[in-house]
Amino acid sequence: MLAELFLDASRACEARSPLTHTLLVSAAADLARGGVTARVMAGAECDRHGTVPGLRFAGALHRLVLEGRAPELAEHYPTAGGEPRLDTLWDAALTVLHEHTDELRTLVTTTVVQTNEPGRSAPLFGGLQTATHLAAAEAGRRATFPVRLLEVGASGGLNLRPHRIAYRVDGTTLGDPGSPFTLDPGWTGRPPVDLTHPLRLVRRAGCDLDPVDVSTEDGRLHLSSFVWADQVARFERLQAAVALARLDPVPVRQATGPEWLAGQLARPERDVLTVVWHSVVWQYASPADRAMGRAILADAAARATPKAPLALLVFEPRRTHTAGRYEFRLLLKLWPAGLSLRLGTGVGHGIPFTWDTQPWD
Numbered sequence: 001m002l003a004e005l006f007l008d009a010s011r012a013c014e015a016r017s018p019l020t021h022t023l024l025v026s027a028a029a030d031l032a033r034g035g036v037t038a039r040v041m042a043g044a045e046c047d048r049h050g051t052v053p054g055l056r057f058a059g060a061l062h063r064l065v066l067e068g069r070a071p072e073l074a075e076h077y078p079t080a081g082g083e084p085r086l087d088t089l090w091d092a093a094l095t096v097l098h099e100h101t102d103e104l105r106t107l108v109t110t111t112v113v114q115t116n117e118p119g120r121s122a123p124l125f126g127g128l129q130t131a132t133h134l135a136a137a138e139a140g141r142r143a144t145f146p147v148r149l150l151e152v153g154a155s156g157g158l159n160l161r162p163h164r165i166a167y168r169v170d171g172t173t174l175g176d177p178g179s180p181f182t183l184d185p186g187w188t189g190r191p192p193v194d195l196t197h198p199l200r201l202v203r204r205a206g207c208d209l210d211p212v213d214v215s216t217e218d219g220r221l222h223l224s225s226f227v228w229a230d231q232v233a234r235f236e237r238l239q240a241a242v243a244l245a246r247l248d249p250v251p252v253r254q255a256t257g258p259e260w261l262a263g264q265l266a267r268p269e270r271d272v273l274t275v276v277w278h279s280v281v282w283q284y285a286s287p288a289d290r291a292m293g294r295a296i297l298a299d300a301a302a303r304a305t306p307k308a309p310l311a312l313l314v315f316e317p318r319r320t321h322t323a324g325r326y327e328f329r330l331l332l333k334l335w336p337a338g339l340s341l342r343l344g345t346g347v348g349h350g351i352p353f354t355w356d357t358q359p360w361d
């Protein structure tokens with residue numbers, strides 16, 4: 001059963017991470033013959049598919065590599081300066097599995113898979129610019145609204161500073177040109193507003209069921225360990241986002257989305273645009289949380305006014321007509337204007353992204 005879950009996880013990363021794919025296929029075979037992987041995974045035999053035991057196993061090994069404690073495996077890990085040799089990868093992994101069996105078992109049984117993708121800040125930046133311009137036009141204001149950003153399922157909160165990133169677009173820099181964190185957002189098309197206008201975020205807050213404190217080394221390693229070790233650009237993006245987060249900390253509260261949102265939205269705030277944002281969270285929320293989240297938002301939307309507008313901005317996957325494929329859509333709802341727009345589509349990590357504003361039913 002566990003071996004099957006490892007194989008499932010290996011199929012999901014086959015095209016994008018040959019290293020993780022090879023590791024998980026070899027580990028599945030080792031599990032089936034009762035090798036050392038079975039001792040590392042002891043206690044996780046009945047874990048649910050959704051807890052992705054294979055990725056927890058790969059993450060635990062990656063963490064030891066990043067801590068500099070598995071030098072033979074590090075030689076295969078690009079995130080540690082190595083180069084993968086897939087034919088000898090498993091032999092190197094076996095050495096580490098035998099040497100650190102107990103510690104790896106503790107890591108696997110005590111961690112949940114936790115990702116935070118800062119590439120999603122790019123569609124968020126364009127989406128916020130669009131929302132502030134549209135809300136100002138609806139309210140008959142010349143100046144755009146400052147923003148109160150509320151993120152549900154924020155993980156380590158790495159997407160809570162979209163205005164502090166330098167975005168390289170068409171040879172110019174949008175956002176914060178002095179930022180230590182630079183993104184090439186890979187945009188086709190553009191949001192239909194003036195992107196050079198400064199985006200002001202006057203309040204930011206986030207919640208998560210399992211928040212990660214990126215101000216700590218443990219938090220940084222935790223998020224880093226779940227980036228596939230042959231995806232160096234993504235890994236570096238994460239490190240840059242963590243460095244920025246340490247310069248500009250925003251705490252992420254431990255809470256379920258609806259409970260937290262109800263408190264945040266209890267009173268409308270005048271002269272700011274309140275934006276509720278979530279990315280790649282909806283699929284993990286329980287049906288009860290989804291229903292409650294919708295009700296809380298509908299209640300807040302009914303209380304929104306032109307001077308205290310409310311927006312919902314989401315970046316979530318939707319199955320396409322092509323079998324088994326997903327596209328990630330950026331959707332915007334604005335109250336009291338009653339606007340409902342699909343701003344564009346992209347891939348899961350937010351880069352590249354195509355802007356194409358259409359009505360959203």
Ligand SMILES: C[S@@+](CC[C@H](N)C(=O)[O-])C[C@H]1O[C@@H](n2cnc3c(N)ncnc32)[C@H](O)[C@@H]1O
Pocket residue numbers: 114115116117118120152153154155159207208209210211255256257258278279280281284285286289
């Ligand atoms: C795939 S991660 C995405 C994290 C982040 N939004 C991003 O785009 O990088 C999904 C996150 O949602 C959180 N989550 C899932 N259900 C939740 C709920 N009901 N309330 C709050 N957070 C939740 C998880 O703990 C996890 O951190």
